[in-house]
Amino acid sequence: xxxxxxxxxxxxxxxxxLITIASLFPVIYTGVNSFRTNMQIMNTFSLFPEQFNFxxxxxxxxxxxxxxxxxxxxxxxxxxxLFTAFVTMAASYAISCFNFKLAxxxxxxxxxxxxxxxxxxxxxxxxxxxxxxxxxSRFGVILLYTAGRIPIxxxxxxxxxxxxxxxxxxxxxxxxxxxxxxxxxxxxPLSKNGLVIVSILxxxxxxxxxxxxxxxxxxxxxxxxxxxxxxxxxxxxxxxxLLSAGVMVGLVPIIIVYLLMSDRIINGIATGAVKG
Amino acid sequence: MGSLRFNKKVVLYLLPxxxxxxxxxxxxxxxxxxxxxxxxxxxxxxxxxxxxxxKEIINDEVYITAVGRIFxxxxxxxxxxxxxxxxxxxxxxxxxxxxxxxxxVVFLPYVISASAMCLMFTIMYDKEIGPINLLLKGLGLGKYxxxxxxxxxxAFYAVILIPIYQAIGYFFVILFGAMQDVSEDLYxxxxxxxxxxxxxxxxxxxxxxxxxxxxxxxxAINGAFQNFDYIFIxxxxxxxxxxxxxxxxxxxxxxxxxxxxxYGSSAAVILFILTLIVTRLVRFGLDKFNRTE
Numbered sequence: 001x002x003x004x005x006x007x008x009x010x011x012x013x014x015x016x017x018l019i020t021i022a023s024l025f026p027v028i029y030t031g032v033n034s035f036r037t038n039m040q041i042m043n044t045f046s047l048f049p050e051q052f053n054f055x056x057x058x059x060x061x062x063x064x065x066x067x068x069x070x071x072x073x074x075x076x077x078x079x080x081x082l083f084t085a086f087v088t089m090a091a092s093y094a095i096s097c098f099n100f101k102l103a104x105x106x107x108x109x110x111x112x113x114x115x116x117x118x119x120x121x122x123x124x125x126x127x128x129x130x131x132x133x134x135x136x137s138r139f140g141v142i143l144l145y146t147a148g149r150i151p152i153x154x155x156x157x158x159x160x161x162x163x164x165x166x167x168x169x170x171x172x173x174x175x176x177x178x179x180x181x182x183x184x185x186x187x188x189p190l191s192k193n194g195l196v197i198v199s200i201l202x203x204x205x206x207x208x209x210x211x212x213x214x215x216x217x218x219x220x221x222x223x224x225x226x227x228x229x230x231x232x233x234x235x236x237x238x239x240x241x242l243l244s245a246g247v248m249v250g251l252v253p254i255i256i257v258y259l260l261m262s263d264r265i266i267n268g269i270a271t272g273a274v275k276g
Numbered sequence: 277m278g279s280l281r282f283n284k285k286v287v288l289y290l291l292p293x294x295x296x297x298x299x300x301x302x303x304x305x306x307x308x309x310x311x312x313x314x315x316x317x318x319x320x321x322x323x324x325x326x327x328x329x330x331k332e333i334i335n336d337e338v339y340i341t342a343v344g345r346i347f348x349x350x351x352x353x354x355x356x357x358x359x360x361x362x363x364x365x366x367x368x369x370x371x372x373x374x375x376x377x378x379x380x381v382v383f384l385p386y387v388i389s390a391s392a393m394c395l396m397f398t399i400m401y402d403k404e405i406g407p408i409n410l411l412l413k414g415l416g417l418g419k420y421x422x423x424x425x426x427x428x429x430x431a432f433y434a435v436i437l438i439p440i441y442q443a444i445g446y447f448f449v450i451l452f453g454a455m456q457d458v459s460e461d462l463y464x465x466x467x468x469x470x471x472x473x474x475x476x477x478x479x480x481x482x483x484x485x486x487x488x489x490x491x492x493x494x495x496a497i498n499g500a501f502q503n504f505d506y507i508f509i510x511x512x513x514x515x516x517x518x519x520x521x522x523x524x525x526x527x528x529x530x531x532x533x534x535x536x537x538x539y540g541s542s543a544a545v546i547l548f549i550l551t552l553i554v555t556r557l558v559r560f561g562l563d564k565f566n567r568t569e
Contacts, residue, residue, distance in 0.1 A: 008473075012367055016378065019364060023381050023445065026396040027388070029407060033399070045410050091293035100282040106294050113297070116305050117502040117551060119524040120544040123531040124304035124311070127318065147300035150293050169280055179285050208389030210505045215532070226391040230509050240399050247395045251388060258387045262380045265387075269446070270453030 027251065033244035041240045056245035065220050066246060069228035072217075076138055076145070076224060077206045081199050083146040084153055089195065091150070092157035093183050097169055107158070110151040118148075118211070126215060141216050145206050153198045156268070160194030161187060197268035200261055207254055225250050312541035318531075322538065329542035339543065342521045343550070349436050349522075350500040350554070356440045357496045361447035362489070366477055369455050379452070383445040390439070390505040397438050398510070401425050425511060432520040435510045439503060447492050454488035455481060483566075490562050494555050501551045504528065523547045 033041050034056055035049035060066050095103040125144065126135075134140030164187065172182050188195075213224040223231075232246045258265070312329055316322035333339050364382065368375060385393070400406045403423040412420050424434040462480050471479070482489065504524035507513060513521040513529065523543060530540030 015367060020378065020381050022441075023384055025407075026393070026400065027384070029400065030396045042405055045405065045407065087292045087296060090289040094286045094289040098280050098282050098286045100286070102287065102290065106290060109294075109302070110297065113301050115498070115548075115552060115555070116301060117524070117544070117548055119502055119504055119527055120308055120548050121301060121304040122528065122544070123318075123537050123540055124307040125300060126532075127307075127537075128300070128304060143296065144300055147296040150297045154293065173280060179283065179289075183289070204387050208387075208391075210389065210391050210509070226389045229389075229395055230391045232395070240402075240405075243395060243399065247392050250392050254387055254389070255384075258384065259380075262383070263376070266379055266383055266449050270449050 027255075030244045030247050030251075033241060034248045036241055038239045038241045041244075056241045057249070059242060060245050060249055065223070066225075066228055066232070066249060068221060069223045069225045070249070072138065072222055073207060073225040076142055076213075077203055079142045080145040080149070080206045081202050083142060084149045084202050085195060085199060087146060088150060088153040088157055088198065089188060089191070090183070092154050092161055092191075093187050095154065096158045096161035097182075097187065107154070110154055114151055122211075122215070125212075129216065136217060136219055136222060138217065138222055141212060144212060144216070145209065149198075149202050149205065153202065156198055156201075157191060157194045160191050164190050197264060200257070200265050201268070203257060204254065204265070308541045308544050311538050312545045314538045316537040316541075317535045318537045319535075325538065329539050330546070332539070333542055333546060338518045338521055339523065339526055341518070342523050342526050345432060345520070346501050346522050349503075350497040352436065353440055353443075353496040353500040354493050357443045357447050357499075358451075358489070358492045361444050361451050361492075364444070364448050365452040365455055366481060368452065369481070379449065382448050385442040386445045388442070390442075391509055393438055393442060394506060394509045398425070401434055426515050428515055428519040431511050431515055432507075435506050435520055436500075438510075439499070439506050443496070443499065447496070450488060450492060451485065454485040458484040486566055490559060493562065494559060497555060497558060498551060501547065501554070523550075 028047065032047055032049050035052050035054070036046075037053065037055070040046075040050055091106070095107055129135050129137075129140045129144070132140065134143070168186065168190075169182065172186055177186070208226060209224075210226045210230065214227045214230070217223050217227065229246060229250050232243065311322065313325060313327070314322035315325050315329075368378065400408055401424040403409060403421070408424070409421045422430055424430050458481060462484075463476060466476050466480060502524060503522070507520055507522055507525050508528070511520045513519075513525040524547065527540045527543040527547070530536045530543060534540075
């Protein structure tokens, strides 16, 4: 029995080590390659760079498109998080705290809308933005992204807000709290956790988004990082060192955010999904 | 839903979200359905075609093959994204030293962007120096070395390995969370009865997390059906034109490369209907399976 347990335990650890290697390998491999020259990469496989050569990174920062794309991603992601926060907090407030039919219908609409594949609406959204003269505009993309984050953010926020005891809300109203005061002074502070999770998820989602960014922001000056990286592939596909450095530049922000927030992110997704 | 008395001002709070959403999702969706019955090219007037677009698409071999592909993808997605995640979650169920580290590691691929992952894998799939081929050679399986992305038989699978790989961590986190809610007493009772881990798994774990499991399966299928990014970035539907085409890329090409808004819209509508039908059927089948257990 002991031996059987021992073997089972050993297999378990080997299995886990394999999974860990598989999960980390692409990033480590790419990171290592970003410090090597193309010649070195082509000649030998190695998990440790021969030297810490920053030449590739220098080339990247000299090539301005990647940097401006980074800036575009920051602007677009930041503003989307901001807009999403305000729009969804307000709507979630209305849905979770008040009793009226439109709230219920709206909520159901969001639930049903998840089944509309984004591919289905591609052409028409393009035309819509064209008619609004927002094609090639970062603002147009921000609006679109915000709209896309609405369903999931509202689901999460509503469940957080419903956890606030009714007694608290009712007491505030009895004390003469206006709708606005209730929102700003009570609901918003008590929903901070939900808001943080929503913001982090929005960040990951928008920062990494590719399709719409590619379709709606084709110009080199307005492009986001994900699209620039994809262009990078066709431009520099022969220089693996340069390519790797480019990928690392794109990865660093998200990895930093992830390492700082991983617990919150993972717990948020786990509880949100299990409840939903 | 709430308990407070309604007053007209509250609608103002709801409006921005509602308007944004309807404008960018509901309205375009309805438009897509409308235009799928026309021959709109995006500029000139559209004339009504009835179901001509639909008839044409169903007869297009490229489209049919594309649809077949996403079914294969959906199957692989469920088996690997959900299945593998389930296994990993179960193995780790009891928690252990370093569980948090491990969760962070396994979830990492999911937060990386599709385009970054595709770039990384492009290098890894390289015929000469890519680690994947090197590994095969090292294991003595040299004859399986290929130019994964350029070979018409393997290109599709090489591409979809990436989203599947990335999503395993996501489903692992969800299923792991669900497993935490399963009461430890059940497992202890089973142990007293001398149950093996396999029996524990099938008779206790799976039934207890069933609702979450069903949601995961539906999400995996939905994801496989709708996915566009990876194929587009890695192969553009190729090589050789259509070796890895999926309905989403087909639709994209029809609309944005051939300006066939009407025709492309019908491809989109078919995809939507297909997704609805399949997810309904799967849910129905799974519910029935659960009830007969």
